[in-house]
Amino acid sequence: MATTEPVEDWAEDFDIFDPGFVKDPYPVWRDLRGQCPVAHSDRWGGSYMPSTFETVSQVAHDAENFTSFEVGVAPVPIAYDDDGNRLRSVISSDPPDHTPERRLMLPFFSPKRVERYREHTEELARRLIGGFIEDGRADAAGDYARQIPPRIIAEILGIDPEMSDDFTTWVQGVLELGLTDPEIREKYRIIIQDFFLEEIARRKEEPGDDLISVLLDSEIDGEPVPMHVIRANVGLMLVAGIDTTWSSIGSALWHLATHPEDRQRLVDEPELIPVAVEEFLRAYSPVTMARLARNDTEIAGRPVKRGERVLLSFPAANRDPEVFDDPEEVIIDRAVNRHIAFGAGIHRCLGSNLARMEMQVAIAEWLKLIPEFECEDPEAVTWAGGQVRGPRHLPVTFPNRSAL
């Protein structure tokens, strides 16, 4: 199934884990759009890869022909509880289950609710920078971007923020390393599962106002929310909230470290940061999802059979010249920017307000304290890809505090 053979034909034999593609996927999508807008590969269980805005949106909006039963970019085993119930979260549910279950969690991610965490995120960002500013160098991905999302999601779930390093390791195990290594994935899936079983048991004894307690206390159609749904959704919060935002903050800092004119502009005009964040989300969209065809169907004329996997390459859609002027350019004050980095249709990201706030704060606080910085060694930057793409090691240098 899996192969590491170099790719010769991206239209009919692409490899989403190809190291060159992970590092820079954009030329491949640019070529495919003109040549074969729905590519196919037998690698990693087989999948189709639409690369235009129209085809990606079509599939994302079509829950009738495409199920979210399996959303991994490569096949992974389905998890069940001891009674044989599939552990299904909103992200892996279809209608009619999906809508009421999603509605239960919406209040935790409303713009107003998210503002509660802004000050805390600002303090956290300053504290992290304080830890390395005197060194004159840092790993902007590892020492900074990676540190923010797990601490904020811990607040929402009422779990121990001091365990953030563990949370990130577990999520990387499931979402990154585990996609190509089933043993690693199962190891970390079980760690996350056992951790939340204990947390759920604790909340039953001592309820709070966190998301776990609220789900335990909620009803759908007069019935308690099934335990396999609660378990899957609290686990999803960790998995969905960490790698994604870490990657987005990291990509934005990588861009600023390599584009001094954009960096200087945001230092001079910090009010532009929310607009720039949308452009970073468009140009460096981290997330690719998948669907399985529920029926024999077609995408842009290419037949897709029932059960076959289709990748939702939101990063490719967001660089389609049919929709975005100069799509390969990062224009930090881009005025019209209807990107789909957070997906489209019924599964559109539940955490988008939170992710935006974290990105805005992370960039603003960094630029206030470290207005000048650059890549220490561009060759030393490493990227993860597949389901979530972003820098994992991003060494930067800057004048140390005594020089500021």
Ligand code: HEM
């Ligand atoms: C920049 C950061 C983020 C990006 C780019 C992102 C992207 C996405 C995308 C593309 C989807 C659609 C999935 C699909 O169509 O199958 C999604 C769904 C989701 N995201 Fe995010 N996400 C981010 C951050 C977060 C955060 C911080 C959370 C909070 C815990 C979160 C929670 C969720 C949830 C729960 C869903 C499933 C929604 C549903 O199925 O109804 N995400 N995200």
